[in-house]
Amino acid sequence: MKELTPxxxxxxxxxxxxxxxxxxxVVTAAVVTLAYFYVLIRDRRVxxxxxxxxxxxxPVGAVGAVFxxxxxxxxxxxxxxxxxxxxxxxAVAVAGAIGMAILVYTLESFLVRRKPLP
Amino acid sequence: MTLDRRRFxxxxxxxxxxxxxxxxxxxxxQDTTRTNAKIVIIGAGAAGxxxxxxxxxxxxxxxxxxxxxxxxxxxxPGFSLIAAGLKPAGYxxxxxxxxxxxxxxxxxxxxxxxxxxxxxxxxxxxxQLDYDVLVLAPGLVLDNDAIEGFSLDVVxxxxxxxxYAGPQYAAKTWEAAAxxxxxxxxxxxxxxxxxxxCAGAPLKHxxxxxxxxxxxxxxxxKIVYASPSDNLFSVLIVSEKVRMLFQHxxxxxxxxxxxxxxxxxxxxxxxTTPDGDLQRDYDYIHVIQPQRAPSFxxxxxxxxxxxxxGQGWAEVDPHTLRHRRYADIFAVGDVAGVPKGKTAASVKWxxxxxxxxxxxxxAGREGTARYDGYTSCPLITRVGRAMLVEFxxxxxxxxxxxxxxxxxxxxxxxxxMKEVALKATYNAMLRxxx
Numbered sequence: 001m002k003e004l005t006p007x008x009x010x011x012x013x014x015x016x017x018x019x020x021x022x023x024x025x026v027v028t029a030a031v032v033t034l035a036y037f038y039v040l041i042r043d044r045r046v047x048x049x050x051x052x053x054x055x056x057x058x059p060v061g062a063v064g065a066v067f068x069x070x071x072x073x074x075x076x077x078x079x080x081x082x083x084x085x086x087x088x089x090x091a092v093a094v095a096g097a098i099g100m101a102i103l104v105y106t107l108e109s110f111l112v113r114r115k116p117l118p
Numbered sequence: 119m120t121l122d123r124r125r126f127x128x129x130x131x132x133x134x135x136x137x138x139x140x141x142x143x144x145x146x147x148q149d150t151t152r153t154n155a156k157i158v159i160i161g162a163g164a165a166g167x168x169x170x171x172x173x174x175x176x177x178x179x180x181x182x183x184x185x186x187x188x189x190x191x192x193x194x195p196g197f198s199l200i201a202a203g204l205k206p207a208g209y210x211x212x213x214x215x216x217x218x219x220x221x222x223x224x225x226x227x228x229x230x231x232x233x234x235x236x237x238x239x240x241x242x243x244x245x246q247l248d249y250d251v252l253v254l255a256p257g258l259v260l261d262n263d264a265i266e267g268f269s270l271d272v273v274x275x276x277x278x279x280x281x282y283a284g285p286q287y288a289a290k291t292w293e294a295a296a297x298x299x300x301x302x303x304x305x306x307x308x309x310x311x312x313x314x315x316c317a318g319a320p321l322k323h324x325x326x327x328x329x330x331x332x333x334x335x336x337x338x339x340k341i342v343y344a345s346p347s348d349n350l351f352s353v354l355i356v357s358e359k360v361r362m363l364f365q366h367x368x369x370x371x372x373x374x375x376x377x378x379x380x381x382x383x384x385x386x387x388x389x390t391t392p393d394g395d396l397q398r399d400y401d402y403i404h405v406i407q408p409q410r411a412p413s414f415x416x417x418x419x420x421x422x423x424x425x426x427x428g429q430g431w432a433e434v435d436p437h438t439l440r441h442r443r444y445a446d447i448f449a450v451g452d453v454a455g456v457p458k459g460k461t462a463a464s465v466k467w468x469x470x471x472x473x474x475x476x477x478x479x480x481a482g483r484e485g486t487a488r489y490d491g492y493t494s495c496p497l498i499t500r501v502g503r504a505m506l507v508e509f510x511x512x513x514x515x516x517x518x519x520x521x522x523x524x525x526x527x528x529x530x531x532x533x534x535m536k537e538v539a540l541k542a543t544y545n546a547m548l549r550x551x552x
Contacts, residue, residue: 007546011542011543011545011546013542014542072538073538074537075502075530075533076502078502079502079503079533080530081503081527081530082524082527082529084522084523084529084531085529085530085531088534
């Protein structure tokens with residue numbers, strides 16, 4: 001590869017998932033992140049009870065992300081051949097875990113009735 | 119300050135707009151050259167299209183004409199995926215005109231002659247185009263008649279594959295290869311003795327079909343890789359690695375075997391070897407036709423007179439890609455008579471070099487860019503793994519990601535590059551953006 005510019009990266013991701021799916025995922029991620037910040041600012045505190053539940057959902061997100069990438073790229077675990085493969089796979093898992101935690105925390109904040117501050 | 123939902127959304131939207139505005143102002147300015155030169159580019163494939171997109175940004179007032187009779191643009195690196203059933207034929211097809219910049223004139227005719235003395239190009243429809251600078255980027259032609267008994271009509275039936283001939287033929291190749299992967303038998307995988315596009319593709323096809331047969335549980339198979347030389351790849355360190363992989367996988371190499379003829383009905387192939395002609399039975403054979411420059415190149419006196427006899431590649435300096443006898447002619451892509459690099463990766467490295475020397479020529483300067491023969495090949499070894507092999511004229515390995523992506527290691531990330539990232543990078547190159 002000669003140069004790696006942001007526009008090349010966007011084009012690469014459009015190719016990986018298809019243009020529609022990629023931008024739908026970007027919009028979803030942006031909306032969820034915005035909603036997350038919204039509830040943090042609205043509540044002015046982190047609810048550790050919700051956070052615990054969000055943490056419990058992280059392994060689900062990690063495993064889900066890994067299987068999604070494997071499915072999208074005709075790959076399987078036996079294809080992992082070297083250190084960089086493990087690193088990329090772990091990065092996918094971490095991204096899935098964090099994304100899932102944010103999603104769960106945000107959903108909880110919207111769906112669970114807010115208790116009045118003590 | 120209290121934050122309600124509406125106020126939060128308004129703030130977010132404002133932040134988004136600000137980010138967008140700053141992103142659009144980050145561009146890069148390149149100095150343009152004013153000229154009224156007539157530039158003719160023969161060929162709207164990877165090289166011709168990428169170059170035309172870059173030239174319109176560098177030149178103001180130039181008349182750029184691109185000549186190519188084919189309506190479809192082919193993403194050729196996709197052919198080996200189509201021929202293994204991993205992508206449909208349409209994966210590699212787009213329209214030539216969709217990639218060309220505004221302000222470039224497309225002449226959909228085939229070139230039949232170039233007169234480098236009067237600086238004139240003639241097409242099959244009789245159109246004459248005068249030029250100040252000419253770029254040869256017509257690709258190459260597959261010599262179907264060079265293998266006795268072979269024609270494109272037979273591809274896909276009686277166990278004959280030939281993935282180079284186009285997306286439809288790559289798909290037909292998969293029909294024949296898929297049957298072999300289920301029934302087994304003898305598979306012969308060949309490559310021609312001429313210079314060829316992507317010398318890794320014959321190996322990829324061998325590895326992929328072997329892998330697919332293995333996964334299908336077809337244990338009764340014998341796979342033979344017939345090489346015209348006494349190695350498996352021109353870069354010896356890669357050749358040795360492939361030899362080891364073949365040994366591990368039970369693929370049998372046959373050296374100094376040049377495919378001469380096939381009998382499609384009897385399923386017999388004849389090879390020329392140092393010990394005379396040799397016949398081999400097959401259940402599947404992958405034929406790669408010998409490859410040559412389009413005939414107008416040698417007929418117009420633009421080919422090397424003393425190298426690659428009979429193949430007709432354009433006589434250019436290997437580092438500037440400028441014609442050695444005509445300073446106003448360049449060759450880029452498959453047609454260039456250089457020792458390495460009939461791949462899309464080579465095109466990506468060659469195009470900026472030709473651009474530099476061409477623009478400098480019009481500005482009355484000397485260009486400085488230099489091409490060192492870089493080419494690369496994500497050498498697929500099975501579905502899900504590849505080795506990212508990159509090398510130059512001197513057969514040095516030149517890894518893009520040293521210490522991260524090892525060149526001779528079978529990796530999943532290298533597969534990801536080929537399967538998902540390469541087409542996007544290629545498309546960006548066509549638009550002149552990479």
